[in-house]
Amino acid sequence: MSTPYGADEIAALQEKAKRHLWLHFTRMSSYADSDVPVIVRGEGPYVYDQRGKRYLDGLAGLFVSQIGHGRTEVAEAAARQAGELAYFPLWSYAHPQAIMLADRLANLAPGDLNRVFFTSSGSEAVESAWKLAKQYFRTVGEPARYKVLSRSIAYHGTSMGALAITGLPGIKEPFEPLPAGGVRVPNTNFYRAPAFVADDVTAFGVWAADEIERAILREGPESVAAVFLEPCQNSGGCFPPPPGYFPRVREICDRYGVLLVSDEVICAFGRLGYYFGSERYGYQPDIITFAKGVTSGYAPLGGMIVADRLMEPFTAGQGSRVHVDTHGQERHLEGAGATFLHGVTFAGHPVSCAVAMANLDVFEKENLLGNVRSNEGAFRSTLEKLTDLPIVGDVRGDGYFYGIELVKDKSTRLTFDDDESERLLRGFLSHALFDAGLVCRADDRGDPVIQLSPPLICTREHFDEMEQILRSVLTEAWRQV
Ligand SMILES: Cc1ncc(COP(=O)(O)O)c(C=O)c1O
Numbered sequence: 001m002s003t004p005y006g007a008d009e010i011a012a013l014q015e016k017a018k019r020h021l022w023l024h025f026t027r028m029s030s031y032a033d034s035d036v037p038v039i040v041r042g043e044g045p046y047v048y049d050q051r052g053k054r055y056l057d058g059l060a061g062l063f064v065s066q067i068g069h070g071r072t073e074v075a076e077a078a079a080r081q082a083g084e085l086a087y088f089p090l091w092s093y094a095h096p097q098a099i100m101l102a103d104r105l106a107n108l109a110p111g112d113l114n115r116v117f118f119t120s121s122g123s124e125a126v127e128s129a130w131k132l133a134k135q136y137f138r139t140v141g142e143p144a145r146y147k148v149l150s151r152s153i154a155y156h157g158t159s160m161g162a163l164a165i166t167g168l169p170g171i172k173e174p175f176e177p178l179p180a181g182g183v184r185v186p187n188t189n190f191y192r193a194p195a196f197v198a199d200d201v202t203a204f205g206v207w208a209a210d211e212i213e214r215a216i217l218r219e220g221p222e223s224v225a226a227v228f229l230e231p232c233q234n235s236g237g238c239f240p241p242p243p244g245y246f247p248r249v250r251e252i253c254d255r256y257g258v259l260l261v262s263d264e265v266i267c268a269f270g271r272l273g274y275y276f277g278s279e280r281y282g283y284q285p286d287i288i289t290f291a292k293g294v295t296s297g298y299a300p301l302g303g304m305i306v307a308d309r310l311m312e313p314f315t316a317g318q319g320s321r322v323h324v325d326t327h328g329q330e331r332h333l334e335g336a337g338a339t340f341l342h343g344v345t346f347a348g349h350p351v352s353c354a355v356a357m358a359n360l361d362v363f364e365k366e367n368l369l370g371n372v373r374s375n376e377g378a379f380r381s382t383l384e385k386l387t388d389l390p391i392v393g394d395v396r397g398d399g400y401f402y403g404i405e406l407v408k409d410k411s412t413r414l415t416f417d418d419d420e421s422e423r424l425l426r427g428f429l430s431h432a433l434f435d436a437g438l439v440c441r442a443d444d445r446g447d448p449v450i451q452l453s454p455p456l457i458c459t460r461e462h463f464d465e466m467e468q469i470l471r472s473v474l475t476e477a478w479r480q481v
Helices: 007-020 072-084 096-108 122-139 160-165 169-175 201-219 245-256 277-281 308-315 350-365 368-388 418-435 460-480
Strands: 039-043 046-049 054-057 113-119 147-151 182-185 224-229 259-263 287-290 302-307 321-324 330-333 392-398 401-406 441-443 449-452
Touching: 054 460, 072 350, 096 113, 096 302, 096 350, 113 122, 113 308, 122 160, 122 224, 122 259, 122 287, 122 302, 122 308, 147 160, 147 201, 160 169, 182 201, 201 224, 201 245, 224 245, 245 259, 302 308, 350 368, 368 392, 368 401, 368 460, 401 460, 418 441, 418 460
Parallel strands: 147 182, 147 224, 224 259, 259 287
Antiparallel strands: 039 046, 046 054, 113 302, 287 302, 321 330, 392 401, 401 449, 441 449
């Protein structure tokens, strides 16, 4: 049971929040006449506000809280580590928690992904992967390779490099010019597939993968460093890969010597029922980026896991030498190849690494991957009940990761125009779902969707609770359209 704050405390927090706190990606003016939502504690899949009101955390915070809230064993691991060694950098030094976590992640990661470079966030992980790709190619004598392909509407982070990879024009525009080299390819939204492949998901997957090849050829293969793809694209409302898509993308990357980066900031650590999303869909990346679920949010951490062969030029000594590249070709190594010239102060923070270890212990002890795998069918079928509502056009996703696309006309798949979308999502749905006790995300960065990504401890009772709240709020939304 939560202890609600008193009326004076609530008013003081509101006043200070409105005066001094700047919320991310938030139109602050929208709180001029209403309360800033303040969450004060969490327990399991629920969080509580200052008045003691309970909410089902249907988004795991922000695709983060895999093991749920209020786990004292993880909090205690953080406290123990802070008492023993609160901070030391990974610049030239190591500490036991980073070593043990790198070892554990290397063992969990697919194939030859074996080397872990920590960061403190997902954007830094993406930024690091692009920088590594660029420096790697420069080191092995292909300095012209700097471009990155990514999919339309995909979100890969907000720092300038990561933003150049992000495929959402609206959040990029104020920051142009961004670093050069970001190239867009189509995403895998089958619900909005072009007419000539709209009836055949496999043909759609072949087309979407081949668009990557066409983009590489258009740009010039010698200039392309990497393709960044999420296993299941979040932004736009959960686009799982069509059958055969990733094997074909892997072949294309191999054909042109381009690195395949699997951006698993959301999809790793159980979100799709596996430690890594690439395992679920059966492909082998050259780099995996991760963050979020690695600690379930008990402390911030991100990083990339890299294939041994990409590390090799950086482990070789100084001087002229030969390196066998990704495709078995011998390359002469040039320049200052011995050091990856990149780092951030809080990367691999000892407390965050200790927390990640304790978090992964919970995964193992409670068989959370097994929980997702055995319940994901029930999650899907519970959400699919909503397709009887006129406003629900599509329900899609995998594991514990779903998007519900909202439409104005189901038969034609007509979407809402900008004004309607603004009124529906910002003006009504976001608040109404929260007021009804569900944390989820109403997003219109692509077509309007509701995103769900609950903690991995959730079971049928929580799916039913989500469905009931969504049903009543979406029914009301339709009345207002
Ligand atoms: C796929 C993906 N990549 C990168 C990021 C950026 O992560 P962060 O917000 O930790 O910088 C996100 C954040 O949601 C993400 O979903």
